Amino acid sequence: MDVIHNIVSQLFDWIQSLGYFGIMLGLMLEVIPSEIVLAYGGFLVSQHQINFFGALIFGTVGGVLAQLFIYWIGRYGGRPVLERYGKYILIQKKHIDHSEEWFRRYGTGVIFTARFVPVVRHAISIPAGITKMHTGKFILLTTLAVIPWSALFIYLGMVLGDQWKHVDEKAAPYITPILLVALALLIGYFVIKWMSARKKKGSVK
Numbered sequence: 001m002d003v004i005h006n007i008v009s010q011l012f013d014w015i016q017s018l019g020y021f022g023i024m025l026g027l028m029l030e031v032i033p034s035e036i037v038l039a040y041g042g043f044l045v046s047q048h049q050i051n052f053f054g055a056l057i058f059g060t061v062g063g064v065l066a067q068l069f070i071y072w073i074g075r076y077g078g079r080p081v082l083e084r085y086g087k088y089i090l091i092q093k094k095h096i097d098h099s100e101e102w103f104r105r106y107g108t109g110v111i112f113t114a115r116f117v118p119v120v121r122h123a124i125s126i127p128a129g130i131t132k133m134h135t136g137k138f139i140l141l142t143t144l145a146v147i148p149w150s151a152l153f154i155y156l157g158m159v160l161g162d163q164w165k166h167v168d169e170k171a172a173p174y175i176t177p178i179l180l181v182a183l184a185l186l187i188g189y190f191v192i193k194w195m196s197a198r199k200k201k202g203s204v205k
Helices: 002-018 020-029 034-046 052-076 078-089 093-106 110-116 125-130 135-204
Strands: none
Touching (some): 002 020, 002 034, 020 034, 034 052, 052 078, 052 125, 052 135, 078 093, 078 125, 093 110, 093 125, 125 135
């Protein structure tokens, strides 16, 4: 445990020394959960070492690139590669199973809403890659979801200051309404898609 603690401490020192680029690289590598990296970025903002908008920009870029990397693995390597090596980027088989089920049920629009749902959000890029979803659309939907997520945890890190490590418990009251909104958007997307399909079916007749 001491070895792991020392490695994590060194990673945070590395992030601090690199500033904005440290946040971006920390999110891209995904050795530490993204919420913790972003909260630490918020802590650095509270210490006036970096500013909020810079942290948000680099946090968004890092978050999108991390998901784009997973998308590419799914697109060019497929599920077998992810099942074998996914553990190195914190993705387990159950994450892949859940994300594929969501993707089959809701289609490409789930790329946005699933980012706010536990278990699914880290792995939803996998079926997007496997099904060869259009890269531009994937990047757009991912970016739109990563921005508010990054802003929330950077803000919480700012507010918590030295207590930024407790961001998970402090984030709970914010996550619930965000999750409800995301699910409402998902339902709305599903309804629109269903109505569009019925309309097309009717026009064929």
